[in-house]
Amino acid sequence: MRVAVPHPAPLSGTTYSPVELAPGNDRVVMLDQRELPQREEYCELVTHGDVARAIGDMVVRGAPAIGISAAYGMVLAARTASGEFSRAMAEAGAEIAVARPTAVNLAWAVARMLEVVAGIAGRPAAERVEVLAAAARAIHRADADANREMGRIGAERVPDGATILTHCNAGALATGAYGTALGVIRAAHAAGKRIRVLADETRPYLQGARLTAWELARDGIDVTVITDNAAASFFGAGAIDLAVVGADRIAGNGDVANKIGTYGVACLCHLHERPFYVAAPWSTVDEDCPTGASIPIEQRSPREVTHVGSVQLVPDGVAVQNPSFDVTPARLVRAIFTERGAIEPVGPAAVARRSPRHGR
């Protein structure tokens, strides 16, 4: 079912939100990001299967936002769980966790919710839903708070007058609120710095053109869309001062998986001696993944490349490869901004030092 108005509970102070749990805990309301910028339309989802499908179909995208969506999906699962509660929830969690492979936040949020499940198995059904809803909303709120904090930390590195390149969308639409990379940009703007943003359009899914441009324009932040191809020429002309992006998974050594094309931006920063920054909540850090080589890279449908809407771009029968993410090695990343402080110089020691596991 589709509704025309946003659910009015964003944490961001904006009039939109990628995902919310309705007050009655019976529906997840999700902005259909596939329709932006042409239509601002919300879906209502009533089962955890609906949520898993919406994640797989990219109604919602962005590692933190799909983590929050997964947590809300687990609330819906609790409403309809039959048989042994813990087992039913584990099965629902498994179904949600495989909706997309690269972002670790998805598995992280499911695991967090299953920890809560373990403590409430004996409680009445209605109470279980209440407890899980509170836990999911806490994940959402913590993500929003983390973004504010990493935005504050990252904004210190943004010089007044800077032109900032960003790739894909790591904004309010990709997170609980405020954004990771766009949180850094929002915080710099809020601090009165005069900044200009170049948004790579980010083929094939065009999150930069469609979503980053939409968000920043709504906030009155100076944004110009360029093709991914044009970024190099702006670097060559000395017109970019720094790049900041989000992350889908960060390995224990600081390697960063993010939207396809991110590694190319990092290469350009390296060659042109400009800092390349990553902003991500700790839920994106996967310390059990030793290096980027262990991060699974999602291969998405060729159709994302061969067609835009009904317009065919590639001749029939021609092969297409469509990896959705790439890995940027830690040595190309100047710093990773997290709510636990900046990881810098990026490497296993600095990751371990910021880790909540540290000193355990």
Next chain:
Amino acid sequence: MRVAVPHPAPLSGTTYSPVELAPGNDRVVMLDQRELPQREEYCELVTHGDVARAIGDMVVRGAPAIGISAAYGMVLAARTASGEFSRAMAEAGAEIAVARPTAVNLAWAVARMLEVVAGIAGRPAAERVEVLAAAARAIHRADADANREMGRIGAERVPDGATILTHCNAGALATGAYGTALGVIRAAHAAGKRIRVLADETRPYLQGARLTAWELARDGIDVTVITDNAAASFFGAGAIDLAVVGADRIAGNGDVANKIGTYGVACLCHLHERPFYVAAPWSTVDEDCPTGASIPIEQRSPREVTHVGSVQLVPDGVAVQNPSFDVTPARLVRAIFTERGAIEPVGPAAVARRSPRHGR
């Protein structure tokens, strides 16, 4: 006026041609490349103004092909020239030459045709048209021959089993026949080398997805389309052995202007220690342009970025920049293949050594 069948006079042994002068010298027949790969449709152009507009609107594109189109346009101009012949032709030439700014072949072909005009001013009108038609066809044939020769030279650098990245379309569709970068690929294939081509889709105009894929698939050469964003990850995985591209203008010091995104490919080759080659006829070399900094870079309409067909990709009111070309500095180019031999190491001395001006 549109016709449904190709004019049957390509020099390439293929069943298509980007541009031909009809046997009666009264029409230019041009494949409408904007419609590929969905439709293979030809336009008939009857005035030099039609040709200038077709070049500006990118019915035909590719530096050598627009040079040949310009020469044919001058034949049409001779048919309708009134008043003083040389002056009328100079005016027509000026109109054609400004249709697009970056490719030097356009101005080169017009200048070549005006040299011919200077020698035939006193001749009867019908004879002037005959002479100019022969000169224009000679330009076309020379370009096709040049491509065969640079293909032969370039193919020597392609190892058996190589995976080759190319950007934009520097093929039969962009030239008189056979192609420059794709000429190198065709020659390697014809020599029995087992090669695989990765074609960057080449936003915003998608010449790689639409045209390079179409050409190579028709020739039975193994081609896979990727987004421009994905190229870096293939380099990172060691899956690309070399890159070869065409050129729109080459400065006297060996700097290369080519389709936007080419500089990014050259940066990736440099960082991953893979050779970056350019293939171009001497008509693309502008020795009067000392460095790439003097090459005018065409800025095209934002609409190429904001829309694909009727699908809107960028929100209303958001700024877009759409430079159509970039400049790759000579130091990033391993060699430039021309019909006069390879320019290597790329720099002013090697350009001068290959130049037809050499020793004058």
